[in-house]
Amino acid sequence: MIIDLGLTDYEEAYRSQMELVSKRKLGEISDSVILTEHKPVFTIGRSGGKRNLLVDEATLKARGLKVLSIDRGGDITFHGPGQTVFYPIIDLKSRGRDLHRYMRDLESVVIGFLNGYGIIAERLKDRTGVWVGPRKIASVGIGVSNWVTYHGLSVNIDVDLSYFSMIYPCGMRGAKMTSLSDILGVRIKTRETTSMLLSSFQRIFNVKVEPLERMPEAVVI
């Protein structure tokens, strides 16, 4: 099942994830994926802190930006329009019970997707995420409850990269972010890349991905 939530508040999408996690644990649904773009927000995972946030409260307030501490692994990151976020709700009990392998698989989704644009992307040792040269294009941070996954993957398609200069992304000083638009030098429409990302996801995870329809409300397919 693919659930396309469109543009969401972070908290709203988090609640949807938790509902699906409960249903997945009870076996009421099969492996699923939530797709969304978030309204601008900074989130800090379990390994992070506000020390990697480089702007003060007044600036955040003026820009209407929230900072949320959340229960995924990793440090601080930014989500906003132009960034496709994947929240797979997958039971890893039937997929080898290996958190690191799962994260490498999420990275493979993006590497395969970018190959379709002729872009060579790679993993860097001990630096979870997907990199194009020295720049990071996708971030991975996951949560698991009894081997059912939540949180996941964010891929910068046409996101405003200036937000990332307000933080040390993932707590790494000097880490520079990039996006598909940035690499190609043309503005890419985020929604037009979704089906290619989904196909890549399907190949890596061997799940049935049905055609995606766009509707004004959340779509359940």
Add this chain to the structure above:
Amino acid sequence: MMTDVKLPKLAEGVEKASVSYWHKNAGEAVKEGEDLVELVTDKATFNLPAPASGVLKEVLVSEGEEASVGNVLARIG
């Protein structure tokens, strides 16, 4: 009867994880299958369900501390 809560293997080649959050405090009742303790390895958090129902008698690894696969994190009685 006491049941040990042990650190499971979270990934191939990973022998340690840190305790990031106890969902319950010592002395509280726990239910089999509900999230008991959150562990962190790399960019992943893992919520370990309680292996039995009862009372969380003893927490042996505190938040922020590291444990190895197989270590007893807590006891339920």
